[in-house]
Amino acid sequence: MKKLIRGAVVGLVAALTLSACGGGDSGDDNPLAGGGGDGGTVTVGGANFPESNLLGELYAQALEAKGVKVTRKFNIGAREVYYDQVVKGGISVMPEYNGALLTTSVEKNSTAATTAEINAALKAKLPADVEILNSAQAEDKDSVTVNPQTAAKYSLKSIADLKPVAKDLTIAGPSEFKTRQQGLVGLKSAYGLEFKKFQPFDAGAQATLVKLLTENKIQAADLFTTDPTIEQNKLVVLEDPKNVFSAQNVTPLVHKKSVNDTARTALNAVSAKLTTQDLLDMMKRIAIDKEDQEKVAEEWLKKSGLA
Numbered sequence: 355m356k357k358l359i360r361g362a363v364v365g366l367v368a369a370l371t372l373s374a375c376g377g378g379d380s381g382d383d384n385p386l387a388g389g390g391g392d393g394g395t396v397t398v399g400g401a402n403f404p405e406s407n408l409l410g411e412l413y414a415q416a417l418e419a420k421g422v423k424v425t426r427k428f429n430i431g432a433r434e435v436y437y438d439q440v441v442k443g444g445i446s447v448m449p450e451y452n453g454a455l456l457t458t459s460v461e462k463n464s465t466a467a468t469t470a471e472i473n474a475a476l477k478a479k480l481p482a483d484v485e486i487l488n489s490a491q492a493e494d495k496d497s498v499t500v501n502p503q504t505a506a507k508y509s510l511k512s513i514a515d516l517k518p519v520a521k522d523l524t525i526a527g528p529s530e531f532k533t534r535q536q537g538l539v540g541l542k543s544a545y546g547l548e549f550k551k552f553q554p555f556d557a558g559a560q561a562t563l564v565k566l567l568t569e570n571k572i573q574a575a576d577l578f579t580t581d582p583t584i585e586q587n588k589l590v591v592l593e594d595p596k597n598v599f600s601a602q603n604v605t606p607l608v609h610k611k612s613v614n615d616t617a618r619t620a621l622n623a624v625s626a627k628l629t630t631q632d633l634l635d636m637m638k639r640i641a642i643d644k645e646d647q648e649k650v651a652e653e654w655l656k657k658s659g660l661a
Contacts, residue, residue, distance in 0.1 A: 400428035409449035446612035453600035489603035527576030
């Protein structure tokens with residue numbers, strides 16, 4: 355997981371552990387069931403973290419505002435789980451992060467770094483049954499983030515500064531971070547980093563990860579740059595001069611036959627309005643103020659003239 359991103363606002367992200375952050379499911383109990391097509395139901399997915407499900411809710415409500423019938427399938431899992439379902443048509447629309455999508459599922463060794471480069475590569479290499487729609491300005495990157503005591507102890511400002519000390523540090527993140535190019539694989543090849551230990555955490559243990567980081571039981575972590583705990587805990591997002599973590603613009607990934615022109619127009623309208631600051635503000639309301647994502651999404655769409 356996809357940018358980035360990959361400073362944020364205040365708060366504690368305990369809400370990241372709550373399934374309520376994933377929203378509802380108006381279909382059957384199988385999160386990968388569903389389908390859709392022109393004139394039928396469009397199935398909107400969400401991954402295994404709250405921001406993805408919030409984006410899914412934005413897409414779902416924007417589609418419904420244009421008269422499109424929607425089924426929600428949130429909290430599906432990581433990209434390694436849901437990507438093939440989009441290709442096969444079990445999911446019609448999936449909120450994606452373009453850079454992570456490219457290097458995780460499409461071209462693992464890609465060196466594309468900018469939004470334009472990444473989207474060009476995706477359009478050229480995605481399977482014929484799927485396509486990306488317009489990318490938003492909104493971006494949320496993975497990052498190497500350290501606690502303030504570690505940053506001060508080793509004078510850390512950049513990921514490159516970790517090279518002489520990584521062997522003494524424990525880094526944590528989702529299990530897939532270990533094997534992704536935009537993860538430990540890329541950090542080793544680009545910066546020569548080999549950490550003392552990698553501690554995997556699933557999405558439901560995000561609050562525990564942050565707690566251990568602030569307590570210095572782990573020293574570094576892969577955090578999304580729109581994570582509200584970063585500013586709250588004065589965590590330090592290290593600069594990435596070699597662009598291991600590429601552009602991560604929020605971008606709808608769609609199964610071509612499952613969405614019509616009305617749906618495409620509605621989704622592109624969301625991308626045209628959505629900014630990184632919008633994401634920060636909405637995630638603060640969900641993770642810290644404990645508001646329902648349905649309400650947060652509805653209010654943003656109304657404010658943006660999309661509902």
